[in-house]
Amino acid sequence: MIILGIFDVPATALIDEIAKDLKQQGMHAPAWSVFAKTGMHRERAPDRVDWFQVRIASILYRVFKDGPVGTESLRTYYGGRKARGTRKHHFYKSSGKIARTCLQLLEKQGYIKKAKKGRVVTGKGQNFLNKKAKQVEAILKEAAKKEVVEQRKPIEKTAEEKMVADALKKIEQPHKPAEEKEKEKRQAEKKEKEGEKAKEA
Numbered sequence: 643m644i645i646l647g648i649f650d651v652p653a654t655a656l657i658d659e660i661a662k663d664l665k666q667q668g669m670h671a672p673a674w675s676v677f678a679k680t681g682m683h684r685e686r687a688p689d690r691v692d693w694f695q696v697r698i699a700s701i702l703y704r705v706f707k708d709g710p711v712g713t714e715s716l717r718t719y720y721g722g723r724k725a726r727g728t729r730k731h732h733f734y735k736s737s738g739k740i741a742r743t744c745l746q747l748l749e750k751q752g753y754i755k756k757a758k759k760g761r762v763v764t765g766k767g768q769n770f771l772n773k774k775a776k777q778v779e780a781i782l783k784e785a786a787k788k789e790v791v792e793q794r795k796p797i798e799k800t801a802e803e804k805m806v807a808d809a810l811k812k813i814e815q816p817h818k819p820a821e822e823k824e825k826e827k828r829q830a831e832k833k834e835k836e837g838e839k840a841k842e843a
Contacts, residue, residue, distance in 0.1 A: 647772070647775060648706065648771050648772060648775045649707075650775070650779075651775050651778045651779055651782070652778070652782075653703060655778045655781070655782065656703065656771075656774060656775060656778050657696060657699045657700050657703055658696070658699075659774050659777055659778050659781075660699035660702060660703070660770075660771070660774050661692060661695040661696045661698070661699040662695075663770075663774065664695050664698055664699060665692060665695045667751070669695060669698060669747055669751065671692075671693075671694030671695065672694075672743065675693075675694045675740075678737065678739075678740065679737070680693075680697070680720065680736055680737055680740060681717075681720065681721055681722065681734055681735065681736035681737050682724065682734045683721060683722040683723060683724040683733075683734040683736075684722070694740075694744075697720075697740060697744055698744045698747060698748060701716060701741070701744045701745065701748065702748055702753055702754065702763070702767065702771070703771070704716065704719065705745075705748075705754050705760075705761055705762065705763055705767075706763045706767065706768065706771055709754075709757075709760065709761065709762040709763055710757040710758070710759050710760035710761060710762045711760045711761055711762075712759060712760035712761070713738055713741045713742050713745065713760075714735075714738075715760065716736075716741040716745075717735035717736050717737070717738055717741055718735055719736075720735075720736035720741070721733060721734055721735040721736045722734070722736070745761055748761075748767075749761065752764060752766045752767070753766060753767030753770060754767055
């Protein structure tokens with residue numbers, strides 16, 4: 643049996659699964675996160691309710707992938723271009739407060755630790771990521787099985803579709819050969835003659 647690793651499952655699915663687990667662990671977003679933008683390049687605060695947990699999960703994945711990672715490198719990674727009307731777009735870094743808070747929460751949980759430059763993932767953090775990757779693998783396999791079953795199910799026709807199908811069948815039915823028609827005609831004539839004889843008798 644092939645066991646998939648952290649990089650063998652889709653990063654988006656893995657990050658979403660990590661975010662759910664972090665929320666269950668009690669890693670709640672601070673009160674100011676409701677009103678905060680993720681950076682000055684954004685026009686509004688995120689629409690997603692659990693965006694802070696998703697950002698923490700994303701940072702944990704980023705530290706594992708690119709570690710050692712510091713606040714400034716994370717600010718650059720999550721930054722973006724700001725539309726400035728008729729002027730040229732300008733790149734701005736993301737919020738340093740959000741990046742620092744996420745790193746501190748992950749460090750407090752024991753998933754990352756300080757290195758000479760930035761933070762790196764601990765053994766606990768790597769085990770946690772491996773565990774989540776296996777869960778994502780199982781979820782994806784289950785979803786693939788369901789999809790195959792759904793595809794194999796016969797599609798039920800609506801009343802209108804049935805009517806159309808019946809009409810097409812009638813049109814597509816081959817015409818009876820001339821011999822069969824002649825035979826039916828003779829049988830009908832024979833029945834008529836027998837009926838007439840019965841009346842005369």
